Amino acid sequence: MATPVREVYQTHKPRAFEADRNPSNREVWWWFFMRLSGIVLFFLVLIHLYIMHLVDEGVERVNFAFVAERWDNVGWKTFDWLLLVLALLHGANGLRIIIDDYVQSPGKRAFLKGSLYTATTAGMIMGTAVIVTFDPRVGG
């Protein structure tokens, strides 16, 4: 039952910070991006909520004609695309940071981060494709 302190100590070598041998300022830019996108998203999301959920009958009135009319305008297309890209990147980076903080096992990390990046990329491609290829005159 009794274990010598020395042995306990050797099996529990504590983790400690080590300076990066190849320093990069990637994290600096992601940090700055989070601040900027946070401010922009605040307004984009409020406007989006107002238009889609509050005015008139809210989301009940959203149908093909509503979207077609809105996306006939390049400005609204850009607005929605910006909302899509910023929200995806902001959210994905936040999740990446949480994984970095709390998941220590290399296998789990690789799996979680892999899934996250795949989902983000898929969302980005699908959303962009819908916005870019949308044709308001389809079906007459």
Added chain:
Amino acid sequence: MSVRIRILRFDPSQDERPWWGAYEADVEPTERVLDALHYVKWYRDSSLALRRSCAHGICGSDAMIINGVNLLACKVMIRDLEQPIVIEPIRGLPVIRDLVVDMEPFFAGYKEVKPWLIVDEDEKEPPRERIQSQEDRERYDDTTKCILCAACTTSCPIYWADGKYVGPAAIVNAHRFIFDSRDRGGRERLEILSGKGGAFKCRTAFNCTDACPRGIKVTLAIQEVKRAALYDSV
């Protein structure tokens, strides 16, 4: 006055797991938690292990969790605490025994940020006084107050979750040199703190600022380092 104290005890050479020891100490309300711990060690159970050195809030040896808060045992009076007084070792560092934790990972992070004066080669000789204005000295005054007690670092939830984070105390000590007008190693330190496990792992929980027994605005110092790293990258 008799004071009830509960101390989280752990001796890895004997105990399977930590256990709570309950003690009574005969101390005055105006005495400090450290005096009560001395009482326990000297008159009740001499096997209690704790660190203390100067006993006056300067050496930074006796940081511990007192009633759930990171404090220096030598700076808290008995009368200011609810009973029983619950005492645990600081979190995030391995317990060697009772209230004594292994400070090596803490100092490893500290050393990595190069907490010493770095000057250019041609500035080294001849040896001379390095003059500094009062305003320049004021710039980093707050972070010179650090006593390396680890109260901030071991109150940080990110440090608990990931020991590879450099921790608030090391960033405070980097800040002390980055913003020193006489120092030339600012860029070097900012590069280290911009990398993996550096200042950008701070999520501004503010636990460190609350925990600092010297009243250093730790989170502010970390944010200033982040901002300097950003401006340095532009």
